[in-house]
Amino acid sequence: MGILRAVTDLSSQQIVTYSAVYWSVFSNFLAVLIIWLLLRKQAPSTKIEKGQPLPVGTSIGYAVVGFIVLIVAQNICIIVMSFFGITGASPNTEMLGELARAVPLMIVFTSILAPILEEIVFRKIIFGGLASRMNIHVAAVISSVFFGLMHMDLTYLLVYVVIGLLLCYLYTKTKRIAVPIAAHMLMNVIAMIGQFILGGSGS
Template identity: 45%
Template sequence: MPKKYIYLIITYIAMQLSGVLALPFVQQIENPEAFSVGWSVATFALALIISIYFLRDEVSEFFRTEQKQIGTIILWSVLGFILVFITQIVAVVIETFVFGIKPGSQNTMDLMNIARQAPIFIIIISVLGPILEELVFRKAIFGSLHKRMNFFFAALLSGIIFAAVHMDFSHLLTYTAIGMVFAFLYVETKRIIVPIIAHMAINTYAVIGQLSIDPEQIEEQLKQLEQLQLIIIGGY
């Protein structure tokens, strides 16, 4: 793995662990929730700036290329959004009706609760997070693995790591499957910008969908899905 990718991964890990540095300050601040959100946005933005610096040669190469194929990028990004959307639905159905896992990601709910209280947090979910994750998990990790093994195993391993980082192990299948789709987009287009756009789009779609629904309605929908699950499973 090139050194710049190692530095990229270290930067991402440091960003994820940076909250530990903020703990001493949180207890002394009048509004700790706002401080925590501001700290998260600042550290994500700083990590992205540092990551782009490490990849500055590849970024500049893209802008120097005369044939950027913008139309192809847009087409594949739209297709990628659709593929991720369908994959997510299929994975959730399998988790629910095959493995008996309750629908609804706790990780997503926690992020949405923060976004409702501090809308600026949406920039992490819709922009900063997707860009960083694609640079780390697809470009650095998957890209390095794919040089040593076939697509399926490289995408699977990087997808599992991507899923584990989200700390929502009950939905490991969903996150892994989504990660594999992003890897497919990267391989097919040979441009990391495509899975980045698709990732940003699906996250933004989820944010809009979640914020437009009252939290009580979400709970009611989850209960209805659980009842349907019991009916179907009980019918076997």
């Protein structure tokens, strides 16, 4: 904020918004880089990773189909939640959409950096680590609940947990962390496009 205040003529509100975006992108890029450097030469060590991963072509198919299933499952969860009076978009998604409309660089965070970091942490490290010590289904539920709680949006916890479970399945089936990362990225891109369309229609 101090740097922006010194070198720009942005308003105080703009400085707060731009600082949040720039820091999110920078800190998450740094985190992804550090984790990649730590893990890139590490041999497969968890129950999920052991064995032969699916061929690249098949894995790409799983990523694409997985993305479609994620979108369908998300909408089914939203329909179920509507029966309990929960409607509208997730506040977390709306907030990210507002930041992206204000500072388009935020799209890099939501569509690329966040999915990479979240999949490495929640699927590769937490789910993979737990699956090596307990029943794989219990491990998937625990890691998915943590994934949902991390978004700090308890009203939409069901959506995040279901998404987490499906991403665990993709990782387990293909033994490639790149597959849930790709599906997660595609889902976030669609969410951002939706937020831009909704934001544009409301102005």
